[in-house]
Amino acid sequence: MLVALLNGARTFAALAQKGPTYDCPGCGQVVTLKKGLKVIHHFAHKPPVTCTWAKGETAAHMAAKKLFLDHLRALPRVADVEFPIGTQRADVYALGKNGAPYVFEMQHQPITEQDIARRTQDYFKQGAAVTWLPLIDLSKLTTKKTATGHIIERYSPKPFEKWLQGFNFKELWYVEPSTGLLWQGKFDKAMLEVAYSEWHVSGGGTESAGGYSRPSKRWRKLTLTGPFTLAQLNITTTRRQSSSVGTHFYPQGNRIVFVPKSPVPSPPKE
Template structure:
């Protein structure tokens, strides 16, 4: 179901529009399955905000990604997850959470991105002058990969919506606008 949301910057079509009785709060749910850059997701979010409609960004997670994950207390760890730009942005927008839905099973997963560390092995060689040179022997944070920890799965009946006010956040790569935002919450214990 798509619903039109009028905004100052143009029209937005929410994948799902949730609302309470007439005149009350509306929340847009965007199921993102195509690539978006930082500018595109920022522009779309600001359009919803200018219409007074908080938005929740939801990614699709493939069953084969979940099947290859390592068990973790309370969930799964997906190592070397190639995070897309919109996911980095949505993780910051969601105050350190990124929600996914399994399109096959219809279950929700709450995700948190963590640094993925790469080990740079030490090596040594001799220069043309005969002096021993060395490099490496340390770990560094990957620019491409993250470790994605997911908690769940949660059936749709266990998930609720919340609204909150967030401050503007800026990183080296993007800015997340401040204002009224929305997110998912677990309202019942995992079955």
């Protein structure tokens, strides 16, 4: 976690000094300040950890939160992380020019479709605009470089990513914590070749099968356009009507959208 309480006041790990006692905002237990050279400065519970406030949090997740926090504060905007809104804790929270709250959720843990829909609806009820950003690590994927980004022919989206592409009308924005860059993602069907084969049957005839392609249930083709730095994107909102598509439910509210300031992304890095 990036924020703990010092005498009841929210304190950022990046600005905290070793010495005083820091408490978890969730459970109130004492947490330890970690200030290393390689990891993002953060607070951690002492084992055994029974608190769910920062359950399953990874260095990549903290890096993604800090990326947005630093950008939003530099704009400058009122911005915070791990911020309570209603009964939830927003990964990144900010106020727009008109004072309207924005919530950015960085997601790479499994979350069910029902949970992501319900959490989105709860934020909408609090009057917040919402977006969800899956994390990605291109160094761990087999990608084909293109003039405008990358193609991943066999990408296995998590259920929440399938929900999200409907929520965002076929667009997903991925955050790459290792580089601090964003990618605009789009799913297409991944076609599987069913090999052609023939065989002889009793009586002297020949039968055959295959020789066609079919869409994979598991895989999608993921096209990534970019990369973009946050500074190369306008962050705005658009109204979304509620809808149900198949098994997906989408609540009504303001959706955060990222609009590239220039349609041409910066050249892909080696």
